[in-house]
Amino acid sequence: MDDWVMEQGTVGEALARQGVSRRSLLKYGSYLATLMALPPTAGRAIAQSLAGAKRQSVIWLSFQECTGCIESLTRSFSPSVEEMIFNLISLDYQETLQAAAGEAAEKARLDAMAANKGKYVVVVDGSVSTRDGGIYSCAAGKTNLEVLKETAKDALAILSVGTCSSFGGIPHAHPNPTGAVPVSDIVTDKPVINVSGCPPVPEVIAGTVAYLVTFGKLPPLDRLGRPKPFFGDSIHDRCYRRPFYDKGLFAKSFDDEGARNGWCLYECGCKGPVTYNACATTKWNGGTSFPIQSGHGCLGCSEPNFWDMGGFYKTLPQPTHHHGRDIGAAAAVGAIAGAGTAVLARQRRQKAIEEEGKTK
């Protein structure tokens, strides 16, 4: 993938300009190796590889989103993550962060595309509106749909950051008024990596970019297109409350004895067993905590349709669409059908008796 990257200096040069020491880079390499469950020796190799790697040209497009994904990254607790990622890449277009506005901003995107044709990576946060030609989300007089198609045409790969761009997310939730779809529904001829989460763990965004730059190839992906080094295990697999699940010790509500004892939150609606993400290992706010640790079940935010899973407090075995009305109607129709069948049987019996009487 060496030809992926444009001639914008190496990561090592950029880091040196920022005053980042070799020692910090080594630490970051080790951190990434741990995050990706690689052997400790890989840390040094990652650091060396990063130092010599060319900075990747990135065009960042924001569509139907809440800016939470970029906030997650730029306001990450550990500033080194933010600094590292911006040293790994050459961010050529990002509406929230760039100084340019209006036509100058759009020109920056078109210039970056022309200068790095076939070599740039497109990062997308937000889903793409498709209903009525995608008119429900526009910028600079163009629909998101048009901009995505135009930008992705000469891209090397797409990085969908956040659940909205990965799977449609909240804009895609029922009744999906804008016809929101994930990026992978639109871009089908380029590799698309999904870094899902609402928002995604900042270390996972940075780690995925670092993987691309370090190894020069796409990371291994799971069946939903997510990088396996970060999405290989479910929250449940790595949850510190798992021993309580295995013992069958569950909190029944958020203020009962079980909750106070820190028991498993499955019966409070935790979606950890069906959610794949790194929250339980990297945690949030510099490794301080994650939702389950603070006493709330996992919402399953890195999974498709997490908003429509029947409710955050509905447990996994509970039906998502239970309508008592349907069951009541089934019972009523059953009673009528049963009575009708019996009446037919009575008529047949009566007829048989009458015919028997005639033959006698």
Add this chain to the structure above:
Amino acid sequence: MTLLDFARGPAIEVAMVVFVFGVIWRLAWLLFLPHAQDRSKAKITGGALLSGTVGSFVRHMWPAKEYAARTLVHTVASYTFHIGLAVIVFGFGQHIQFIRSITGLHWGGLPTAVISAVSVITLAALLFMLLRRLTNPVLKVISTFTDYWSWFVTTLPVVTGLAAVSHLWIRYEDLLGIHILSVCLFLVSFPFGKLMHAFLVFVTRTQTGMFYSRRGAHV
């Protein structure tokens, strides 16, 4: 839509509708069927008839002593899997959650380890019943497709449920989806085959008990 979304959504909803329709349909049909008038002179009536009927019902829960020794293993295995199924369905916390979301009723569950142990014993009893059916020459001859189907749709949820709780073989969301779908299969099969005996046993045994008690016969 994932397999689990499908199972928790439309599949279980349709299965419950078919189950309720089918059960009520068969019970209503039976209730409204013409009944032959009992012209015998009643030997007992009122409370005596009631206690005679209940007594007959209870006595029929165990084979008559002439057959008890010969059918002991079979009877114990039958009771084991029936009681086991009841414990699994009504004693497992996640099943209670399910029942609660449909009916609003709930109660305390048993520890997961107890449910897992009961599931293994239930499965062993079900396997024994199948082997017996396949090897006993008389049973083999009188068995029809519906006997094997009833066994299959009863056993499948036990196997898939055990796998889901133990996180065996494949990802949990797929295991849970398959388990719920296996329950759907059970529910839609229930009213239209021999599984309906779970309701009809009360109707038929009561009718038999009442019929003989009225005549003063102690069966």
